[in-house]
Amino acid sequence: MDIAQLEHVSYSYRNDPAIVDINLNIKRGEVIYLVGENGAGKSTLLLILAALFVPTRGIAKIFGKVITEKVTKDVCLRRKIGIVFQDPDIQLFSPTVYDDVSFAPRHLTGEDYKKYTEKAMRIMKISHLKQRHPYELSEGEKKRVAIATVLSYDPEFMLFDEPTANMDGKGRREFKLLLKKLIDEEKTIVIATHLLRDIVYATRIIGMYEGKIEYDGDPSILKNKKYLEKLNVI
Numbered sequence: 001m002d003i004a005q006l007e008h009v010s011y012s013y014r015n016d017p018a019i020v021d022i023n024l025n026i027k028r029g030e031v032i033y034l035v036g037e038n039g040a041g042k043s044t045l046l047l048i049l050a051a052l053f054v055p056t057r058g059i060a061k062i063f064g065k066v067i068t069e070k071v072t073k074d075v076c077l078r079r080k081i082g083i084v085f086q087d088p089d090i091q092l093f094s095p096t097v098y099d100d101v102s103f104a105p106r107h108l109t110g111e112d113y114k115k116y117t118e119k120a121m122r123i124m125k126i127s128h129l130k131q132r133h134p135y136e137l138s139e140g141e142k143k144r145v146a147i148a149t150v151l152s153y154d155p156e157f158m159l160f161d162e163p164t165a166n167m168d169g170k171g172r173r174e175f176k177l178l179l180k181k182l183i184d185e186e187k188t189i190v191i192a193t194h195l196l197r198d199i200v201y202a203t204r205i206i207g208m209y210e211g212k213i214e215y216d217g218d219p220s221i222l223k224n225k226k227y228l229e230k231l232n233v234i
């Protein structure tokens with residue numbers, strides 16, 4: 001079974017189309033980067049893949065389930081999918097870092113939630129911040145916490161929206177190591193980015209332009225500067 005199958009999927013915010021007629025299959029173990037200029041539709045496509053948005057048109061099947069309003073709340077499905085939003089302020093809502101990181105495992109993994117929480121904080125090197133209020137953190141620290149809130153329940157399908165956008169060189173190197181670890185654990189990964197220099201371990205690139213898929217293929221496209229210029233991603 002594919003992780004995701006999109007058939008003629010479109011999504012509009014009120015009447016403004018954000019993605020248009022997307023056909024896409026994602027197989028287990030793929031490491032896909034979505035590239036495209038601002039407003040190309042990358043975040044919207046991630047939200048569809050995360051089973052958080054229901055397509056305005058077409059059919060999205062995630063882990064074999066057709067996504068409807070009801071299915072977006074299915075706990076079994078939610079347990080398998082993790083999304084790290086571009087803006088960590090959307091993801092962090094608790095009074096302390098610990099409460100934020102433990103929120104999902106508390107609801108999804110039961111008894112062992114402390115173990116999962118500690119492990120995620122250790123991996124993201126945020127254990128020392130656990131009693132801090134998320135809003136007191138730097139943007140880079142917030143991003144680490146946001147990633148930890150997803151690692152903490154160990155989903156098999158992981159989606160990242162501009163994960164390295166507010167990170168310094170050290171943060172970006174550490175994210176690369178995290179990615180390697182997730183790939184070794186055979187996760188399926190989709191990353192939206194406009195930072196081409198940060199693309200590593202890609203098995204597939206999807207280039208978006210004005211809500212449509214303009215390229216879907218192997219990473220050799222990254223060497224084709226002329227084509228990337230056409231997509232406005234250079």
Ligand SMILES: Nc1ncnc2c1ncn2[C@@H]1O[C@H](COP(=O)(O)OP(=O)(O)OP(=O)(O)O)[C@@H](O)[C@H]1O
Nearest residue numbers: 013016017018036037038039040041042043044045
């Ligand atoms: N909440 C919203 N309400 C209305 N329109 C929206 C909303 N979110 C996105 N859009 C619009 O949908 C289109 C696609 O936006 P989206 O955020 O998916 O693109 P993106 O490629 O992720 O861009 P960026 O790199 O700037 O995040 C844009 O025209 C955008 O203005």
